[in-house]
Amino acid sequence: MATEQEQLAKLRDEIDEIDRHIHELINQRAQCAQRVAEVKMAHRTDVTEEPVFYRPEREAQVLRKVMERNKGPLDSEEVARLFREIMSACLALERPTRVAFLGPEGTFTQQAALKHFGHSAVCVPMPTIDDVFREVEAKAVKYGVVPIENSTEGVVHHTLDNFRSSELKISGEVELRIHQHLLVKPDTEPSRITRIYSHQQSLAQCRLWLDSRFPNVERIAVSSNAEAARRAAAEGEHVAAIAGEMAAKLYGLEHAFNNIEDHPDNSTRFLIIGHESVGSSQRDKTSILVNARNQPGALYHILEPFHRAGVDLTRIETRPANAGAWGYVFYIDLAGHQDEEPVNQALSEVSSKVVELKVLGSYPQAVL
Numbered sequence: 001m002a003t004e005q006e007q008l009a010k011l012r013d014e015i016d017e018i019d020r021h022i023h024e025l026i027n028q029r030a031q032c033a034q035r036v037a038e039v040k041m042a043h044r045t046d047v048t049e050e051p052v053f054y055r056p057e058r059e060a061q062v063l064r065k066v067m068e069r070n071k072g073p074l075d076s077e078e079v080a081r082l083f084r085e086i087m088s089a090c091l092a093l094e095r096p097t098r099v100a101f102l103g104p105e106g107t108f109t110q111q112a113a114l115k116h117f118g119h120s121a122v123c124v125p126m127p128t129i130d131d132v133f134r135e136v137e138a139k140a141v142k143y144g145v146v147p148i149e150n151s152t153e154g155v156v157h158h159t160l161d162n163f164r165s166s167e168l169k170i171s172g173e174v175e176l177r178i179h180q181h182l183l184v185k186p187d188t189e190p191s192r193i194t195r196i197y198s199h200q201q202s203l204a205q206c207r208l209w210l211d212s213r214f215p216n217v218e219r220i221a222v223s224s225n226a227e228a229a230r231r232a233a234a235e236g237e238h239v240a241a242i243a244g245e246m247a248a249k250l251y252g253l254e255h256a257f258n259n260i261e262d263h264p265d266n267s268t269r270f271l272i273i274g275h276e277s278v279g280s281s282q283r284d285k286t287s288i289l290v291n292a293r294n295q296p297g298a299l300y301h302i303l304e305p306f307h308r309a310g311v312d313l314t315r316i317e318t319r320p321a322n323a324g325a326w327g328y329v330f331y332i333d334l335a336g337h338q339d340e341e342p343v344n345q346a347l348s349e350v351s352s353k354v355v356e357l358k359v360l361g362s363y364p365q366a367v368l
């Protein structure tokens, strides 16, 4: 019978051998991606324009295939995350991708950007949602990441309103489970906390927990969770922040309490914005903005063609229209791609009945 040391040495030799194979294969894959970039460069129609290196529809298909063929023992999502990073490194080899996000460093939006693009993307923090739109519009970065809705707090109106005037397109969505933690400087005694900083949305997401555990402690809303963490780190002893894991690491804070959000399924959806339209990935969503006249049956005339065509509407938001001329602006998410039936047909019917129909983008449904 072999000793523990002998058994481990044999298994570790096996692992070394497998690692050599994986390493070789990853570099082969990277060389393929480099050749893809050469083909894209050689076949671009306009030599003054960069070809499109980032292809979200292809990335979604690759990740779905990984998950479908996974036999374990690793969990499908875990394997997909590994491939997410491999593709991210391959894309960076083709062309580094710069992505603006609602900052500062350490926000949930940065976490969403990294979840979607992988850690080889260069993430650039912006102070406001408007600035993310502007930075992408000015082509200082290729893509932007902005929050669109939270399962507890509802839609982020500021993001929706930006789409009214912007020509940018939605090229993807990211879903993130939001876990909030009460963070303190090392060695802080929770009973001595006199002030808690966080973003107003996060304070709202933890309201019941705060009411029961810290009913008399001052709650101060600041511009972001990361800013709250920065203040807790700077101000010290009697101060805490509610923020996520990234902010905790960034500012060297400790977890006094974990997962303090009132709803355990608390999650936020983010959108990727850019200049390009995305082809079909076979499992897509389309987001539209509709301006309708203020008259009886306006909403019915928008919804009826989708119902008849069997198109599944997954979300509808109403926003007050600007200056009296139009009654409503509806933001609608639907299942399917704008270039494919039945969405195509339903969209052209609706557009003939409304003041304006703007397709904000068709994009792959979130994979991870």
Ligand SMILES: O=C(O)C(=O)C[C@]1(C(=O)O)C=C[C@@H](O)C=C1
Residues within 6 Å of the ligand: 033, 036, 037, 053, 054, 055, 056, 058, 059, 062, 086, 087, 088, 090, 091, 094
């Ligand atoms: O298929 C492509 O167009 C590639 O550029 C290759 C690749 C990949 O690594 O698989 C890399 C980046 C794209 O976003 C999509 C896929």
